[in-house]
Amino acid sequence: MAYRVPFIDPRSHYAKLKPEIDRAIIECLANGDLVNRHQLKDFERHLAEFVGVKYAVGVNSGYHALLFALLGAGIGPGHEVVTVAHTFVATVSAIVHCGAHPVLIDVGPDFNMDVELIERAITPKTKALLPVHLNGRVCDMDKILALADKHGLAVIEDAAQALGATFDGKCAGSQGRAGCFSFYPFKVLGGFGDGGAITTNDPQLARMATLLRYNGEDRETGEYHYHGQTALLDNVQAAVLDVKLRYLPEWIAHRRRIAELYRRGLSETRQLRLPHFDEACCNDIYQNYVVRTSVRDQLRTYLKEQGVETLVHWSRPMWEHRGLGLAVPDVPETLSICREVLSLPMSAETTEAQVHTAIAAIQAFFSKYP
Ligand SMILES: Cc1ncc(COP(=O)(O)O)c(C=O)c1O
Incomplete structure:
Protein backbone atom coordinates (compact mmCIF):
# COMPACT_ATOMS: atom_id res chain seq x y z
CA MET A 1 0.00 0.00 0.00
CA ASP A 106 15.94 -2.60 32.70
CA VAL A 107 15.88 0.76 30.99
CA GLY A 108 14.51 4.04 32.28
CA PRO A 109 11.70 6.14 30.80
CA ASP A 110 14.13 7.53 28.18
CA PHE A 111 14.54 3.94 26.83
CA ARG A 246 29.03 14.89 4.38
CA TYR A 247 25.26 15.41 4.58
CA LEU A 248 24.82 13.91 8.03
CA PRO A 249 24.89 17.19 10.03
CA GLU A 250 22.20 18.59 7.73
CA TRP A 251 20.06 15.46 8.09
CA ILE A 252 20.42 15.46 11.86
CA ALA A 253 19.32 19.12 11.98
CA HIS A 254 16.29 18.16 9.87
CA ARG A 255 15.41 15.30 12.21
CA ARG A 256 15.58 17.67 15.17
CA ARG A 257 13.21 20.07 13.40
CA ILE A 258 10.77 17.22 12.71
CA ALA A 259 10.97 16.16 16.36
CA GLU A 260 10.23 19.72 17.43
CA LEU A 261 7.18 19.83 15.15
CA TYR A 262 5.88 16.62 16.72
CA ARG A 263 6.51 18.09 20.15
CA ARG A 264 4.59 21.27 19.37
CA GLY A 265 1.75 19.40 17.70
CA LEU A 266 1.33 16.62 20.25
CA SER A 267 2.38 17.94 23.65
CA GLU A 268 -1.24 18.72 24.59
CA THR A 269 -2.33 15.16 23.80
CA ARG A 270 -2.39 13.78 27.34
CA GLN A 271 -2.74 10.13 26.30
CA LEU A 272 0.65 10.27 24.58
CA ARG A 273 4.13 10.35 26.13
CA LEU A 274 6.62 12.06 23.86
CA PRO A 275 10.36 11.30 23.65
CA HIS A 276 11.66 14.60 25.00
CA PHE A 277 13.81 14.13 28.05
CA ASP A 278 16.41 16.08 29.97
CA GLU A 279 18.14 18.03 27.22
CA ALA A 280 20.73 19.79 29.38
CA CYS A 281 23.38 17.13 28.72
CA CYS A 282 22.05 15.18 25.72
CA ASN A 283 21.63 16.30 22.14
CA ASP A 284 19.52 13.57 20.52
CA ILE A 285 19.49 12.80 16.81
CA TYR A 286 16.07 11.06 16.72
CA GLN A 287 16.99 7.94 14.82
CA ASN A 288 13.45 7.01 15.85
CA TYR A 289 10.72 9.27 17.20
CA VAL A 290 9.04 6.94 19.68
CA VAL A 291 5.82 7.84 21.47
CA ARG A 292 4.07 5.80 24.15
CA THR A 293 0.36 5.18 24.67
CA SER A 294 -1.74 2.50 26.31
CA VAL A 295 -3.85 2.26 23.11
CA ARG A 296 -0.85 1.71 20.84
CA ASP A 297 -2.33 -1.04 18.67
CA GLN A 298 -5.60 0.85 18.07
CA LEU A 299 -3.69 4.03 17.23
CA ARG A 300 -1.43 2.15 14.83
CA THR A 301 -4.40 0.59 13.01
CA TYR A 302 -6.13 3.96 12.77
CA LEU A 303 -2.99 5.67 11.42
CA LYS A 304 -2.59 2.93 8.82
CA GLU A 305 -6.16 3.56 7.63
CA GLN A 306 -5.27 7.25 7.37
CA GLY A 307 -2.17 6.47 5.29
CA VAL A 308 0.37 7.13 8.02
CA GLU A 309 2.99 4.39 8.33
CA THR A 310 4.38 3.54 11.76
CA LEU A 311 6.61 0.83 13.21
CA VAL A 312 6.90 -0.84 16.59
CA HIS A 313 10.37 -1.33 18.08
CA TRP A 314 9.72 -3.94 19.60
CA SER A 315 6.50 -5.56 20.71
CA ARG A 316 7.75 -8.97 21.82
CA PRO A 317 10.45 -9.20 24.46
CA MET A 318 13.54 -11.04 23.31
CA TRP A 319 13.39 -13.77 25.94
CA GLU A 320 9.96 -14.87 24.72
CA HIS A 321 11.70 -16.19 21.60
CA ARG A 322 12.54 -19.61 22.98
CA GLY A 323 15.28 -20.25 20.42
CA LEU A 324 17.41 -17.51 21.98
CA GLY A 325 17.63 -19.42 25.26
CA LEU A 326 17.56 -16.28 27.41
CA ALA A 327 16.53 -16.22 31.06
CA VAL A 328 13.47 -14.10 31.90
CA PRO A 329 14.73 -10.85 33.44
CA ASP A 330 12.88 -8.66 35.94
CA VAL A 331 12.36 -5.59 33.74
CA PRO A 332 8.98 -3.89 34.26
CA GLU A 333 9.81 -0.76 32.24
CA THR A 334 10.89 -2.83 29.24
CA LEU A 335 7.65 -4.81 29.43
CA SER A 336 5.49 -1.69 29.42
CA ILE A 337 7.59 -0.24 26.59
CA CYS A 338 6.87 -3.36 24.52
CA ARG A 339 3.14 -2.78 25.00
CA GLU A 340 3.14 0.99 24.48
CA VAL A 341 5.73 2.16 21.95
CA LEU A 342 5.05 3.41 18.46
CA SER A 343 7.64 4.94 16.13
CA LEU A 344 6.29 7.80 14.01
CA PRO A 345 7.53 8.70 10.50
CA MET A 346 11.01 10.21 10.79
CA SER A 347 13.73 10.50 8.17
CA ALA A 348 15.81 13.04 6.29
CA GLU A 349 13.04 13.03 3.67
CA THR A 350 10.04 13.46 5.99
CA THR A 351 8.46 16.80 5.10
CA GLU A 352 6.81 19.31 7.42
CA ALA A 353 3.53 18.76 5.55
CA GLN A 354 3.77 15.01 6.23
CA VAL A 355 4.38 15.65 9.92
CA HIS A 356 1.30 17.88 10.08
CA THR A 357 -0.73 15.12 8.40
CA ALA A 358 0.52 12.60 10.96
CA ILE A 359 -0.19 14.98 13.85
CA ALA A 360 -3.73 15.70 12.59
CA ALA A 361 -4.44 11.97 12.28
CA ILE A 362 -3.16 11.32 15.82
CA GLN A 363 -5.25 14.17 17.21
CA ALA A 364 -8.34 12.89 15.36
CA PHE A 365 -7.77 9.44 16.86
CA PHE A 366 -7.49 10.75 20.42
CA SER A 367 -10.57 12.93 20.05
CA LYS A 368 -12.37 9.56 19.96
CA TYR A 369 -10.44 8.27 23.00
CA PRO A 370 -10.95 11.09 25.49
C1 LIG B 1 20.60 -1.00 18.88
C2 LIG B 1 21.13 -1.83 17.75
N1 LIG B 1 22.20 -2.61 17.97
C3 LIG B 1 22.72 -3.35 16.99
C4 LIG B 1 22.18 -3.37 15.73
C5 LIG B 1 22.77 -4.28 14.70
O1 LIG B 1 23.15 -3.63 13.54
P1 LIG B 1 23.14 -4.41 12.13
O2 LIG B 1 21.73 -4.62 11.73
O3 LIG B 1 23.89 -3.51 11.21
O4 LIG B 1 23.86 -5.70 12.35
C6 LIG B 1 21.07 -2.57 15.45
C7 LIG B 1 20.46 -2.58 14.12
O5 LIG B 1 19.29 -2.40 13.95
C8 LIG B 1 20.52 -1.79 16.49
O6 LIG B 1 19.45 -1.02 16.29
Whole structure:
Protein backbone atom coordinates (compact mmCIF):
# COMPACT_ATOMS: atom_id res chain seq x y z
CA MET A 1 0.00 0.00 0.00
CA ALA A 2 1.20 3.52 -0.79
CA TYR A 3 1.24 5.63 2.36
CA ARG A 4 0.53 9.37 2.37
CA VAL A 5 3.15 9.58 5.08
CA PRO A 6 5.68 6.76 4.67
CA PHE A 7 7.86 5.83 7.62
CA ILE A 8 10.91 6.40 5.45
CA ASP A 9 11.38 7.09 1.75
CA PRO A 10 14.49 5.38 0.31
CA ARG A 11 13.67 6.28 -3.29
CA SER A 12 13.61 10.03 -2.76
CA HIS A 13 16.65 9.69 -0.48
CA TYR A 14 18.58 8.23 -3.41
CA ALA A 15 17.09 10.66 -5.95
CA LYS A 16 18.38 13.66 -3.95
CA LEU A 17 21.98 12.43 -4.03
CA LYS A 18 21.89 10.48 -7.28
CA PRO A 19 24.64 12.29 -9.23
CA GLU A 20 27.16 12.09 -6.38
CA ILE A 21 26.32 8.54 -5.42
CA ASP A 22 26.35 7.27 -8.98
CA ARG A 23 29.72 8.92 -9.52
CA ALA A 24 31.16 7.29 -6.38
CA ILE A 25 29.88 3.84 -7.35
CA ILE A 26 30.95 4.08 -11.00
CA GLU A 27 34.42 5.19 -9.95
CA CYS A 28 34.78 2.04 -7.83
CA LEU A 29 33.50 -0.20 -10.60
CA ALA A 30 35.50 1.45 -13.38
CA ASN A 31 38.76 1.31 -11.42
CA GLY A 32 38.18 -2.14 -9.99
CA ASP A 33 38.16 -0.68 -6.46
CA LEU A 34 36.10 -3.44 -4.91
CA VAL A 35 37.84 -4.60 -1.74
CA ASN A 36 39.69 -2.57 0.91
CA ARG A 37 40.76 0.32 -1.32
CA HIS A 38 41.20 4.01 -0.66
CA GLN A 39 37.42 4.59 -0.47
CA LEU A 40 37.23 2.42 2.66
CA LYS A 41 40.23 4.10 4.25
CA ASP A 42 38.89 7.58 3.40
CA PHE A 43 35.53 6.76 4.92
CA GLU A 44 37.15 5.33 8.06
CA ARG A 45 39.25 8.48 8.47
CA HIS A 46 36.25 10.78 8.03
CA LEU A 47 34.10 8.70 10.39
CA ALA A 48 36.80 8.74 13.08
CA GLU A 49 37.05 12.54 12.74
CA PHE A 50 33.28 12.90 12.92
CA VAL A 51 33.00 10.79 16.08
CA GLY A 52 36.15 12.32 17.61
CA VAL A 53 38.33 9.22 17.97
CA LYS A 54 41.63 8.02 16.55
CA TYR A 55 40.44 4.91 14.71
CA ALA A 56 37.41 3.67 12.82
CA VAL A 57 37.28 0.13 11.44
CA GLY A 58 34.65 -0.64 8.80
CA VAL A 59 32.90 -4.00 9.07
CA ASN A 60 29.91 -5.51 7.36
CA SER A 61 27.27 -4.91 10.04
CA GLY A 62 26.57 -3.37 13.40
CA TYR A 63 26.46 -6.90 14.76
CA HIS A 64 30.05 -7.54 13.64
CA ALA A 65 31.11 -4.21 15.13
CA LEU A 66 29.75 -5.39 18.48
CA LEU A 67 31.25 -8.86 18.17
CA PHE A 68 34.74 -7.61 17.28
CA ALA A 69 34.66 -4.83 19.87
CA LEU A 70 33.79 -7.35 22.59
CA LEU A 71 36.47 -9.79 21.40
CA GLY A 72 38.94 -6.92 21.18
CA ALA A 73 38.16 -6.02 24.79
CA GLY A 74 39.00 -9.59 25.79
CA ILE A 75 35.45 -10.78 26.45
CA GLY A 76 35.00 -14.54 26.23
CA PRO A 77 33.72 -17.71 27.89
CA GLY A 78 33.03 -17.41 31.61
CA HIS A 79 32.50 -13.66 31.43
CA GLU A 80 29.31 -11.69 31.98
CA VAL A 81 28.36 -8.55 30.10
CA VAL A 82 25.69 -6.24 31.49
CA THR A 83 23.41 -4.79 28.83
CA VAL A 84 19.76 -3.80 28.48
CA ALA A 85 16.64 -5.87 27.93
CA HIS A 86 15.22 -3.27 25.54
CA THR A 87 17.46 -3.45 22.48
CA PHE A 88 17.75 -5.12 19.10
CA VAL A 89 18.60 -8.79 19.41
CA ALA A 90 22.03 -8.29 17.74
CA THR A 91 23.35 -6.58 20.88
CA VAL A 92 22.72 -9.73 22.88
CA SER A 93 23.69 -12.17 20.10
CA ALA A 94 27.13 -10.54 19.89
CA ILE A 95 27.69 -11.23 23.60
CA VAL A 96 26.51 -14.82 23.22
CA HIS A 97 28.73 -15.41 20.18
CA CYS A 98 31.78 -14.31 22.20
CA GLY A 99 30.96 -17.17 24.54
CA ALA A 100 30.00 -14.72 27.30
CA HIS A 101 26.74 -14.49 29.25
CA PRO A 102 24.42 -11.50 28.70
CA VAL A 103 22.90 -10.01 31.86
CA LEU A 104 19.85 -7.98 30.90
CA ILE A 105 18.82 -5.03 33.05
CA ASP A 106 15.94 -2.60 32.70
CA VAL A 107 15.88 0.76 30.99
CA GLY A 108 14.51 4.04 32.28
CA PRO A 109 11.70 6.14 30.80
CA ASP A 110 14.13 7.53 28.18
CA PHE A 111 14.54 3.94 26.83
CA ASN A 112 18.21 3.83 27.86
CA MET A 113 20.09 1.80 30.49
CA ASP A 114 18.82 2.59 34.00
CA VAL A 115 22.15 3.41 35.62
CA GLU A 116 20.74 2.86 39.11
CA LEU A 117 20.41 -0.86 38.31
CA ILE A 118 23.94 -1.48 37.06
CA GLU A 119 25.74 -2.11 40.33
CA ARG A 120 23.46 -4.84 41.58
CA ALA A 121 23.92 -6.70 38.25
CA ILE A 122 27.71 -6.80 38.64
CA THR A 123 29.26 -10.07 39.83
CA PRO A 124 32.88 -11.30 39.99
CA LYS A 125 32.37 -12.60 36.42
CA THR A 126 31.33 -9.23 34.96
CA LYS A 127 33.88 -7.94 32.48
CA ALA A 128 32.01 -5.27 30.51
CA LEU A 129 29.07 -2.88 30.42
CA LEU A 130 27.31 -2.59 27.09
CA PRO A 131 25.02 0.46 27.10
CA VAL A 132 22.78 0.94 24.05
CA HIS A 133 22.17 4.52 22.92
CA LEU A 134 18.67 3.80 21.71
CA ASN A 135 16.63 5.89 19.28
CA GLY A 136 19.49 8.37 18.86
CA ARG A 137 19.96 9.32 22.51
CA VAL A 138 23.18 8.76 24.43
CA CYS A 139 23.02 6.96 27.80
CA ASP A 140 24.22 8.64 30.97
CA MET A 141 27.89 8.06 30.14
CA ASP A 142 29.24 9.91 33.20
CA LYS A 143 27.66 7.37 35.55
CA ILE A 144 28.40 4.39 33.31
CA LEU A 145 32.08 5.28 32.96
CA ALA A 146 32.41 5.99 36.69
CA LEU A 147 30.92 2.59 37.56
CA ALA A 148 33.09 0.85 34.97
CA ASP A 149 36.14 2.53 36.47
CA LYS A 150 35.17 1.57 39.99
CA HIS A 151 34.68 -2.10 39.04
CA GLY A 152 37.44 -2.40 36.42
CA LEU A 153 35.07 -3.07 33.50
CA ALA A 154 35.31 -2.29 29.80
CA VAL A 155 32.57 -0.15 28.29
CA ILE A 156 31.45 -1.07 24.77
CA GLU A 157 28.91 1.42 23.41
CA ASP A 158 26.18 0.13 21.13
CA ALA A 159 25.83 3.33 19.13
CA ALA A 160 24.09 1.64 16.17
CA GLN A 161 21.24 4.15 16.45
CA ALA A 162 23.15 7.19 17.61
CA LEU A 163 25.73 8.45 15.12
CA GLY A 164 26.07 12.18 15.82
CA ALA A 165 24.22 12.19 19.15
CA THR A 166 26.16 13.74 22.02
CA PHE A 167 26.40 13.57 25.80
CA ASP A 168 28.05 16.63 27.34
CA GLY A 169 29.25 17.53 23.87
CA LYS A 170 30.95 14.15 23.33
CA CYS A 171 29.78 11.94 20.49
CA ALA A 172 28.21 8.52 20.94
CA GLY A 173 30.92 5.96 20.39
CA SER A 174 33.78 8.17 21.57
CA GLN A 175 33.88 7.57 25.31
CA GLY A 176 33.89 3.83 25.89
CA ARG A 177 36.66 1.42 24.99
CA ALA A 178 34.85 1.12 21.65
CA GLY A 179 31.74 2.39 19.90
CA CYS A 180 29.74 0.24 17.50
CA PHE A 181 27.74 1.63 14.59
CA SER A 182 25.35 0.20 12.04
CA PHE A 183 24.89 1.47 8.50
CA TYR A 184 21.82 -0.64 7.82
CA PRO A 185 19.95 1.26 5.07
CA PHE A 186 17.43 2.94 7.37
CA LYS A 187 19.87 4.16 9.98
CA VAL A 188 20.62 7.88 10.16
CA LEU A 189 23.68 7.09 8.01
CA GLY A 190 22.63 4.12 5.90
CA GLY A 191 24.28 2.30 3.02
CA PHE A 192 22.60 0.35 0.24
CA GLY A 193 22.99 -2.85 2.19
CA ASP A 194 24.48 -3.93 5.49
CA GLY A 195 27.46 -2.17 7.01
CA GLY A 196 28.94 -1.16 10.33
CA ALA A 197 32.01 0.27 12.05
CA ILE A 198 33.93 0.24 15.31
CA THR A 199 35.30 3.50 16.67
CA THR A 200 38.02 3.55 19.32
CA ASN A 201 41.10 5.27 20.69
CA ASP A 202 42.65 1.91 21.56
CA PRO A 203 45.23 0.91 18.91
CA GLN A 204 45.23 -2.75 19.97
CA LEU A 205 41.46 -3.07 19.77
CA ALA A 206 41.48 -1.34 16.37
CA ARG A 207 44.17 -3.70 15.11
CA MET A 208 42.41 -6.81 16.37
CA ALA A 209 39.15 -5.73 14.73
CA THR A 210 41.03 -4.98 11.50
CA LEU A 211 42.45 -8.51 11.51
CA LEU A 212 39.26 -10.26 12.63
CA ARG A 213 37.24 -8.73 9.80
CA TYR A 214 39.70 -10.16 7.26
CA ASN A 215 39.86 -13.81 8.34
CA GLY A 216 42.50 -12.92 10.91
CA GLU A 217 45.07 -12.00 8.27
CA ASP A 218 47.53 -9.13 8.41
CA ARG A 219 47.39 -8.09 4.75
CA GLU A 220 50.89 -6.62 4.86
CA THR A 221 52.71 -9.69 6.13
CA GLY A 222 50.27 -12.44 5.12
CA GLU A 223 50.34 -13.74 8.73
CA TYR A 224 47.07 -15.15 10.15
CA HIS A 225 46.83 -14.02 13.76
CA TYR A 226 43.37 -15.35 14.63
CA HIS A 227 40.54 -17.44 13.28
CA GLY A 228 38.68 -14.40 12.00
CA GLN A 229 35.67 -13.85 9.81
CA THR A 230 34.88 -12.50 6.36
CA ALA A 231 33.38 -9.26 7.56
CA LEU A 232 34.94 -6.28 5.84
CA LEU A 233 32.85 -3.23 5.00
CA ASP A 234 32.43 -3.42 1.21
CA ASN A 235 34.49 -0.84 -0.60
CA VAL A 236 31.53 0.30 -2.73
CA GLN A 237 29.40 0.73 0.39
CA ALA A 238 32.21 2.74 1.97
CA ALA A 239 32.35 5.01 -1.10
CA VAL A 240 28.58 5.63 -0.81
CA LEU A 241 28.76 6.16 2.95
CA ASP A 242 31.58 8.65 2.51
CA VAL A 243 29.36 10.75 0.22
CA LYS A 244 26.45 10.54 2.66
CA LEU A 245 28.55 11.35 5.73
CA ARG A 246 29.03 14.89 4.38
CA TYR A 247 25.26 15.41 4.58
CA LEU A 248 24.82 13.91 8.03
CA PRO A 249 24.89 17.19 10.03
CA GLU A 250 22.20 18.59 7.73
CA TRP A 251 20.06 15.46 8.09
CA ILE A 252 20.42 15.46 11.86
CA ALA A 253 19.32 19.12 11.98
CA HIS A 254 16.29 18.16 9.87
CA ARG A 255 15.41 15.30 12.21
CA ARG A 256 15.58 17.67 15.17
CA ARG A 257 13.21 20.07 13.40
CA ILE A 258 10.77 17.22 12.71
CA ALA A 259 10.97 16.16 16.36
CA GLU A 260 10.23 19.72 17.43
CA LEU A 261 7.18 19.83 15.15
CA TYR A 262 5.88 16.62 16.72
CA ARG A 263 6.51 18.09 20.15
CA ARG A 264 4.59 21.27 19.37
CA GLY A 265 1.75 19.40 17.70
CA LEU A 266 1.33 16.62 20.25
CA SER A 267 2.38 17.94 23.65
CA GLU A 268 -1.24 18.72 24.59
CA THR A 269 -2.33 15.16 23.80
CA ARG A 270 -2.39 13.78 27.34
CA GLN A 271 -2.74 10.13 26.30
CA LEU A 272 0.65 10.27 24.58
CA ARG A 273 4.13 10.35 26.13
CA LEU A 274 6.62 12.06 23.86
CA PRO A 275 10.36 11.30 23.65
CA HIS A 276 11.66 14.60 25.00
CA PHE A 277 13.81 14.13 28.05
CA ASP A 278 16.41 16.08 29.97
CA GLU A 279 18.14 18.03 27.22
CA ALA A 280 20.73 19.79 29.38
CA CYS A 281 23.38 17.13 28.72
CA CYS A 282 22.05 15.18 25.72
CA ASN A 283 21.63 16.30 22.14
CA ASP A 284 19.52 13.57 20.52
CA ILE A 285 19.49 12.80 16.81
CA TYR A 286 16.07 11.06 16.72
CA GLN A 287 16.99 7.94 14.82
CA ASN A 288 13.45 7.01 15.85
CA TYR A 289 10.72 9.27 17.20
CA VAL A 290 9.04 6.94 19.68
CA VAL A 291 5.82 7.84 21.47
CA ARG A 292 4.07 5.80 24.15
CA THR A 293 0.36 5.18 24.67
CA SER A 294 -1.74 2.50 26.31
CA VAL A 295 -3.85 2.26 23.11
CA ARG A 296 -0.85 1.71 20.84
CA ASP A 297 -2.33 -1.04 18.67
CA GLN A 298 -5.60 0.85 18.07
CA LEU A 299 -3.69 4.03 17.23
CA ARG A 300 -1.43 2.15 14.83
CA THR A 301 -4.40 0.59 13.01
CA TYR A 302 -6.13 3.96 12.77
CA LEU A 303 -2.99 5.67 11.42
CA LYS A 304 -2.59 2.93 8.82
CA GLU A 305 -6.16 3.56 7.63
CA GLN A 306 -5.27 7.25 7.37
CA GLY A 307 -2.17 6.47 5.29
CA VAL A 308 0.37 7.13 8.02
CA GLU A 309 2.99 4.39 8.33
CA THR A 310 4.38 3.54 11.76
CA LEU A 311 6.61 0.83 13.21
CA VAL A 312 6.90 -0.84 16.59
CA HIS A 313 10.37 -1.33 18.08
CA TRP A 314 9.72 -3.94 19.60
CA SER A 315 6.50 -5.56 20.71
CA ARG A 316 7.75 -8.97 21.82
CA PRO A 317 10.45 -9.20 24.46
CA MET A 318 13.54 -11.04 23.31
CA TRP A 319 13.39 -13.77 25.94
CA GLU A 320 9.96 -14.87 24.72
CA HIS A 321 11.70 -16.19 21.60
CA ARG A 322 12.54 -19.61 22.98
CA GLY A 323 15.28 -20.25 20.42
CA LEU A 324 17.41 -17.51 21.98
CA GLY A 325 17.63 -19.42 25.26
CA LEU A 326 17.56 -16.28 27.41
CA ALA A 327 16.53 -16.22 31.06
CA VAL A 328 13.47 -14.10 31.90
CA PRO A 329 14.73 -10.85 33.44
CA ASP A 330 12.88 -8.66 35.94
CA VAL A 331 12.36 -5.59 33.74
CA PRO A 332 8.98 -3.89 34.26
CA GLU A 333 9.81 -0.76 32.24
CA THR A 334 10.89 -2.83 29.24
CA LEU A 335 7.65 -4.81 29.43
CA SER A 336 5.49 -1.69 29.42
CA ILE A 337 7.59 -0.24 26.59
CA CYS A 338 6.87 -3.36 24.52
CA ARG A 339 3.14 -2.78 25.00
CA GLU A 340 3.14 0.99 24.48
CA VAL A 341 5.73 2.16 21.95
CA LEU A 342 5.05 3.41 18.46
CA SER A 343 7.64 4.94 16.13
CA LEU A 344 6.29 7.80 14.01
CA PRO A 345 7.53 8.70 10.50
CA MET A 346 11.01 10.21 10.79
CA SER A 347 13.73 10.50 8.17
CA ALA A 348 15.81 13.04 6.29
CA GLU A 349 13.04 13.03 3.67
CA THR A 350 10.04 13.46 5.99
CA THR A 351 8.46 16.80 5.10
CA GLU A 352 6.81 19.31 7.42
CA ALA A 353 3.53 18.76 5.55
CA GLN A 354 3.77 15.01 6.23
CA VAL A 355 4.38 15.65 9.92
CA HIS A 356 1.30 17.88 10.08
CA THR A 357 -0.73 15.12 8.40
CA ALA A 358 0.52 12.60 10.96
CA ILE A 359 -0.19 14.98 13.85
CA ALA A 360 -3.73 15.70 12.59
CA ALA A 361 -4.44 11.97 12.28
CA ILE A 362 -3.16 11.32 15.82
CA GLN A 363 -5.25 14.17 17.21
CA ALA A 364 -8.34 12.89 15.36
CA PHE A 365 -7.77 9.44 16.86
CA PHE A 366 -7.49 10.75 20.42
CA SER A 367 -10.57 12.93 20.05
CA LYS A 368 -12.37 9.56 19.96
CA TYR A 369 -10.44 8.27 23.00
CA PRO A 370 -10.95 11.09 25.49
C1 LIG B 1 20.60 -1.00 18.88
C2 LIG B 1 21.13 -1.83 17.75
N1 LIG B 1 22.20 -2.61 17.97
C3 LIG B 1 22.72 -3.35 16.99
C4 LIG B 1 22.18 -3.37 15.73
C5 LIG B 1 22.77 -4.28 14.70
O1 LIG B 1 23.15 -3.63 13.54
P1 LIG B 1 23.14 -4.41 12.13
O2 LIG B 1 21.73 -4.62 11.73
O3 LIG B 1 23.89 -3.51 11.21
O4 LIG B 1 23.86 -5.70 12.35
C6 LIG B 1 21.07 -2.57 15.45
C7 LIG B 1 20.46 -2.58 14.12
O5 LIG B 1 19.29 -2.40 13.95
C8 LIG B 1 20.52 -1.79 16.49
O6 LIG B 1 19.45 -1.02 16.29
